[in-house]
Amino acid sequence: QKEVEQDPGPLSVPEGAIVSLNCTYSNSAFQYFMWYRQYSRKGPELLMYTYSSGNKEDGRFTAQVDKSSKYISLFIRDSQPSDSATYLCAMSDSSGDKLTFGTGTRLAVRP
Amino acid sequence: GAVVSQHPSRVICKSGTSVKIECRSLDFQATTMFWYRQFPKKSLMLMATSNEGSKATYEQGVEKDKFLINHASLTLSTLTVTSAHPEDSSFYICSARSSGPGDTQYFGPGTRLTVL
Numbered sequence: 423q424k425e426v427e428q429d430p431g432p433l434s435v436p437e438g439a440i441v442s443l444n445c446t447y448s449n450s451a452f453q454y455f456m457w458y459r460q461y462s463r464k465g466p467e468l469l470m471y472t473y474s475s476g477n478k479e480d481g482r483f484t485a486q487v488d489k490s491s492k493y494i495s496l497f498i499r500d501s502q503p504s505d506s507a508t509y510l511c512a513m514s515d516s517s518g519d520k521l522t523f524g525t526g527t528r529l530a531v532r533p
Numbered sequence: 534g535a536v537v538s539q540h541p542s543r544v545i546c547k548s549g550t551s552v553k554i555e556c557r558s559l560d561f562q563a564t565t566m567f568w569y570r571q572f573p574k575k576s577l578m579l580m581a582t583s584n585e586g587s588k589a590t591y592e593q594g595v596e597k598d599k600f601l602i603n604h605a606s607l608t609l610s611t612l613t614v615t616s617a618h619p620e621d622s623s624f625y626i627c628s629a630r631s632s633g634p635g636d637t638q639y640f641g642p643g644t645r646l647t648v649l
Binding site for chain 2: 430465
């Protein structure tokens with residue numbers, strides 16, 4: 423079993439839809455949780471960074487962490503074609519050193 | 534803020550040659566830098582962690598004599614792929630972190646290496 427599981431997609435939605443992206447993990451030592459967006463042939467761009475269980479909102483993005491279920495989510499409201507990218511979840515233990523990534527979910531938002 | 538650059542963005546070299554990739558933190562001092570490798574449609578795999586002025590810590594299975602990492606200053610780390618072979622062709626991405634574990638990593642734009 424992989425430490426971090428993420429559905430690779432692809433996920434195709436119409437413009438304006440609410441997108442839900444999810445990751446599950448098995449390592450209870452993970453303390454920091456991140457979502458990155460990666461466009462083709464580019465480096466990952468940090469979208470959300472959370473430490474504790476609960477919700478964190480930033481504009482159209484909401485990150486949710488449920489440590490008891492070892493489950494994290496990213497919601498994108500009012501999705502735009504420019505949101506089309508691969509979304510990677512990542513997490514680390516208290517050292518913050520080694521990020522363990524999910525495989526990434528490819529999202530396509532249709533105009 | 535938190536901008537990380539990489540140079541070159543793309544490099545093509547012949548088998549057997551060495552290639553150096555630079556990673557710079559432009560607007561903050563990076564006490565720790567990380568080097569990742571990413572294959573097409575795959576996730577990022579950590580290769581090594583380097584702290585300024587110290588030897589890099591390599592992940593299991595990564596040859597330290599093949600992938601030389603130098604972190605000589607708080608804003609610059611370099612990765613040298615020595616005696617490159619076609620199987621070293623990949624997308625190499627660095628990240629930088631400013632201080633402690635509570636700070637997240639900011640990624641560079643990546644370097645695509647093609648070894649002929």
